[in-house]
Every structure is written in C-alpha cells, then in structure tokens.
Amino acid sequence: MSMPNDSEMTFWDHLDVLRKILFRIAVCVAILAFLFFSYMKNLFDLVILAPARNDFFLYEWMNRMSKTLPIFPDFCVGAFQVKIININLSTQFFIHMSTSFWFALVLSFPFVIYQIFLFVKPALYIHELRNAGMAFFFGNLLFYIGVAVGYLMVFPLTLRFLAGYQLSSYIENSVSLDSYMDSFLMLCFIMGLVFELPLLSWFLSKIGILHREFFNKFRKHAIVILLIIAAVITPSGDPFTLLVVFLPIYMLWEISALVVKRKPVET
DSSP, rough: OOOOOOTTSSSSHHHHHHHHHHHHHHHHHHHHHHHHHHHHHIIIIITTTGGGGGGGHHHHHHHHHHHHTTTSSSEEEEEEEEOOOOOOOHHHHHHHHHHHHHHHHTHHHHHHHHHHHHHHEEEEEHHHHHHHHHHHHHHHHHHHHHHHHHIIHHHHHHHHHHHHSSTTTTTTOOEEEHHHHHHHHHHHHHHHHHOOOOOOOOHHHHTTTTOOOHHHHHHHHHHHHHHHHHHSSSOOOOHHHHHHHHHHEEEEEHHHHHHHHOOHHHH
C-alpha cells in the first residue's frame, strides 16, 4: 500500500497549513474560554467547590454506606467542610481567567486532536486512516472518563484527608484558593492522561514496540509500581482509599494487555 502523495507541497506550504490549524485551535479555545469566563461563578459554586462541602454526593454516599458497611476510614465519614481563603489581592481574578482557559482546553480536547489529525493525515496509509477513527473515539472517551474519576473520586478523597489532617490541635486548617485550584486541576488532568494508557499501548503495539508478553512478564512488577503511584496520588495511606485509586489504574493495565498484539512467532 503506497503512502498518499503530498510531494507537491513545499515546506512553506506545510507551515501554512499548520498555521491555519493552530489558528482554528486558538479561536475554538478562546471562544470556549470566554463562555466559561462568563459562567465561572456558577461553575465555582456548583462544580469546583462542591468537593469542599459536606453535601458532595460522594460524602453523602459514604455516610450512608458506613452505617451498614463499616469499612470506611474515619476521615471519609462524618461532617466535613473546607474553609477556602484568598490571601493575595489579584488571585481571584487570575484564577478566574486561568480556570476558564483550562476548562476550555479540556472541553475542546476532541477538536484539538482532530485538527492535529488533519495535519498528519496526508502522511498516513489507508489502513492507518481506518484505525485513526477508532483511536480518536476511544482516546477522547478514556480522557474524559479519567477526568471524571479524578473529579468524582481521587480529588475529593485527597482533599478530605489533607484538609482534615492536623499535626497539632493548635493549628487551624484553612486552604488557600490557589492551593485548592492547583490540586484540583492537577489531579483531574493527570487522571485524564493516565486513562490514555490503553490507547498509548495500542499505538506502540501497532508500530511493533510493545507486545502482550510484556504485560504477562511484568504484571507483578506493575502491581507494585501502580500501588506506589496510587499511594503518591492519595497520601492518606489507608487501605480503602489506596484501593479506590489503585483498582481503576490496574484495570487500565489489564485493558492495555488485551488491546496489544502478541509477539510474532519467529520462523
């Protein structure tokens, strides 16, 4: 199968195509950022700051479940409220702007990936174009699932432990706005990227770098490493929280093992 012929395009032609693609991406992100900026106060109250309040659905569910299944650690149940404070004059304004940009970037992720795909499309084989559609769909799906897991599980549990941890009873915990937002954005975005592991494994398998035998050989090592990663993400150290974070990540490992090809038998 021959590669599509784009030899008639010069370096400057490719550069011009790239410039147009980057311009479309910038316009899309800018429009979404403006919309998010306009409604950011409602988003802060209803979405971003929701894990800082006791009525967050995960906390209510844990309180209900703890009455029948006493498996939850102490910091997961009971009343909970985080006091968010601002100590810098300009912080609220700049967080308003930066959060609008990050939300726009996350929402426009499929559009950004599609525009990048259009740029590299002329260099792909026909069978690679067929695979690209599946990769595009599952890549975006996994990314958003990862962001959802970060927001619904990883960040609330991490916040609940760290905000309630006391080195001394004389120290009162008050979380600064920029610290809260840094943890919020980092954990949600990192979980989105972590959930791209099956897609990355599939791609490496397609180009012959990764095979299923790798997962079979290093499964025990992976369990230890993933436990360490889960412990870093959730520093509480209790078995329940560690298991909540570890299981989705380990599930990604096993899914990755299923989507890669076996190593060809040498004859």
